[in-house]
Amino acid sequence: MSTSSHKGLSFARRLHLPRSVGLGMGFFTVAAALYPSHPPIWVWVLMVLHGYVWPHLAYLLACRSDEPYKAERRNLVYDSLAGGFWAGAMGLNPLPAVAALSMLAMNNIAAGGPRMLAIGSVAQASGALLAYWIFRPDLFPAVTQIQMYACLPMLVIYPLAIGWLCYRVAVQLSNSKKALEKLSTTDSLTGLMNHGAWKDLLTLEFNKSRTLDRHNSVALIDIDHFKTINDTYGHIIGDSVLKQLSNALSANLRETDLAGRYGGDEFCVILPDTSLAQATDILERLRRTVNEHSHAALPDLKLSLSVGIAAYGAHLNDAGMWLHEADMALYKAKSTGRNRVTSAPPGVRACESADAELE
Structure with missing residues (x-):
């Protein structure tokens, strides 16, 4: 009809x-x-x-x-x-x-x-x-x-x-x-927030943190060697892996945490009222859960995550700088062996952190 x-x-x-x-x-x-x-x-x-x-x-x-x-x-x-x-x-x-x-x-x-x-x-x-x-x-x-x-x-x-x-x-x-x-705000594959909706929430949370001077953390999550998974097992298995991670996020994060798909194999989480140490504990549990889980159809397929976390700080000028710090922490997790949770140094600008790494 x-x-x-x-x-x-x-x-x-x-x-x-x-x-x-x-x-x-x-x-x-x-x-x-x-x-x-x-x-x-x-x-x-x-x-x-x-x-x-x-x-x-x-x-x-x-x-x-x-x-x-x-x-x-x-x-x-x-x-x-x-x-x-x-x-x-x-x-x-x-x-x-x-x-x-x-x-x-x-x-x-x-x-x-x-x-x-x-x-x-x-x-x-x-x-x-x-x-x-x-x-x-x-x-x-x-x-x-x-x-x-x-x-x-x-x-x-x-x-x-x-x-x-x-x-x-x-x-x-x-x-x-x-x-x-x-x-309009949901990623069709994973059911999580899409890139645009999550970025809007990030700005809101940044403004709340600046106004209320409260703890807040943001994390970027990357599936290690996802391109190899796609090339080896095909895009259907790749999509299944993305759904598996979205389910793990929903199961292991708190109700107040705001998870989204940032793009490709990268995910993002806002953890309101959460210090850097608390956020690290939460995401470390998520990393272990995903690393220990076996894919139902392919038991030999093992997944691991690289996670970068940045806490809100008064030195941040805007939400983009906050996200950049998390991105630099993710880069460090990937460049030092992957399958780990790395946090940006608290109270230090992302650019200063990056310069320190180069030195």
Whole structure:
């Protein structure tokens, strides 16, 4: 089924209930207005068919159409035409006619906006003229007490049905928005935050640390010899390794830690309210867990991690410098044998640390 057909069927389903409720109650409104004029039997039959058969027939027509959305919009025009017809047949009796036509106008504008309201208004006027030409009723007759009571259910219950429908649509839109927001910030392979989302959080955490003067650490994690794994076992196994590490991160980090995929085989973690020593302990446990774990399909495939950690310090000017310190610590872990956790010297600028290494 195409996306447009699915949306059209959903549109038809949403309108089925308010149409059934509105026309079912509208029968009593029209009947109370026409009863004093003693209309012929065919008019009563037409009222019953319109009030209790047409809603389900309209839904069936939309469902069986190749273009359900267009079919349902045609049904809305038929609703307006019929509503105008009954308003004209009752001589534009003020309360019943206004109740019926305003409810139809509400339905049209909710379903199709101003354009559908304009089309529906033309259909209502055409239906009213046709009915007046057929029945020649007295215009604007006095409203009786029975007619007033007959209009009350439509004036009370039908707006509630429309309100409930709008609420359900609003909830669905909210859920869809949340799902899209999650997709836009999530790495599709690992389920962790993607590069952009994690970098945004890093900036927020940097600003919090600067404002609150609290401990905070950031870590960069690299899978050792990942290119060799891809070249030897293939990219499917490589993707499996990335998923394995993401699962290990979720299982071994705390709920407050913020993990993401930085790119390729590199992962990143923010550890709020965590000193450098605490962060080292946490990531050392992660390193050992991954190093001791065997791949289910390839027992001979052993994984190891190189990890670089940098603690927040007052010497840092921005989040980029903080991340650079972690990157330099990762470089040191990889250049001194891999499969280890290395931390940047606390309180020392990354550039000074790098110069010390060169010396």
